[in-house]
Amino acid sequence: MLDTIPGPNEVPFDPTLPSIRLVQQWIRRQQTLVMVLHQGQRLQGQLLWQDPIALALQLHEGQELVLVQRQSIALIYPAAVSLEAVP
Numbered sequence: 001m002l003d004t005i006p007g008p009n010e011v012p013f014d015p016t017l018p019s020i021r022l023v024q025q026w027i028r029r030q031q032t033l034v035m036v037l038h039q040g041q042r043l044q045g046q047l048l049w050q051d052p053i054a055l056a057l058q059l060h061e062g063q064e065l066v067l068v069q070r071q072s073i074a075l076i077y078p079a080a081v082s083l084e085a086v087p
Contacts, residue, residue, distance in 0.1 A: 013052035023050055036075040
């Protein structure tokens, strides 16, 4: 039997939260996303699924998935969005 009680650093997976719903929209739209990790590394690809612990990112079509732990993500945004400041 799986333990469904969240650990001390884990938030329960609640599909009614706006952030979870937005990620689900990106998955359904097969949108290319950019993930910035806390260490500064940038990953770009397509999200295939999410769960309470990780997001599955496909960097290139046909390649194996990369699992990114939620706690290591600083920022996620669509690749079409520019985050550069407008002067």
